[in-house]
C-alpha cells in the first residue's frame with residue numbers, strides 16, 4: 561500500500577484528470593521481446609484504475625494486473641470487465657513485493673508511477689525497490705522485458721508547475737523518487753540489462769486539466785497527483801490561499817507559465833527499458 565496516499569478514497573476521482581501517457585512507448589518496448597507482441601503475458605504492477613492495462617490489452621496476449629488498493633482495483637475491474645470475461649486480463653489484490661505468480665511465468669512487466677509509494681529513501685538504499693525489482697526478475701522468463709515508468713529528479717524539480725506552490729512538499733516528493741541512476745544500478749544488481757530510456761515530451765499526466773491554474777482548488781483535480789497527499793494540511797491551506805491571491809491579482813496564468821517553462825523540453829515521465837539477462 562502507498563505509505564502516504566489513501567488510494568481507496570482517491571480512486572473515486574483518479575481518472576477525472578489522469579491519462580496513461582506514453583502507452584505507445586510501453587508497446588514499443590514489449591515488441592522487442594523475441595515472441596510476437598500478441599502472445600506476450602504481461603504484468604501491470606500497481607495497475608491502479610487499469611488505465612495502462614486498458615491502453616495495451618488489445619495488443620498483447622494476456623495481462624496479470626495487481627494492486628494493493630481495493631478501490632483502485634474496483635475501478636480497473638469495472639473498466640476492463642469485457643476483457644476479464646474474455647480471459648484477457650486477471651486481477652490480483654496484493655503487493656508487488658510478493659507476486660502471486662510462478663517463477664519465469666511472465667514475458668514482460670510494466671510498472672507505471674508506483675515505486676515512490678514504497679516509502680524508500682536514499683539513506684536506506686531503496687531497500688523496498690530492490691525487493692520489488694528482485695520479484696520482477698523472479699517472475700520474468702529469460703529475455704523478459706521490463707518497462708519502468710518513473711520520474712527523473714529534473715522532471716520532479718521542473719516539470720510540474722503546481723509543486724512550486726508548496727516548497728516543503730516539493731522537497732519531500734522529490735526525496736520519494738529514487739534517482740534514475742539508482743534505479744538503473746538496482747536493475748543491474750538484479751540481473752537486468754539496461755537498454756535505454758524514453759521520454760514522451762509532448763504529453764502531460766493530467767492532460768489538458770494540468771494547465772488549469774485554479775485546478776488545485778478542486779479535490780478531484782488534486783486526486784490526480786499523490787503529491788497533494790503528502791503535503792501537510794497547513795501547507796495545503798497556504799498553497800490554496802496563494803492560488804486565490806494570484807488569481808485575484810490576475811497573475812495566476814503567469815505563475816503557471818513561469819513554472820511550466822522547462823516541462824516541454826524535459827517531459828514529465830521517463831520510461832526505463834530493461835531486459836532480463
Ligand SMILES: C[S@@+](CC[C@H](N)C(=O)[O-])C[C@H]1O[C@@H](n2cnc3c(N)ncnc32)[C@H](O)[C@@H]1O
Nearest residue numbers: 561562606607608627628629632655656672677
Ligand atoms: C500513482 S498510482 C499509479 C496507478 C497506475 N499504474 C497508473 O499509472 O495509472 C500508484 C498505484 O500503486 C499502488 N501501489 C502502491 N504500492 C503498492 C504495492 N506495494 N503493491 C501493489 N500496489 C501498490 C497504489 O495502490 C496505486 O494504485
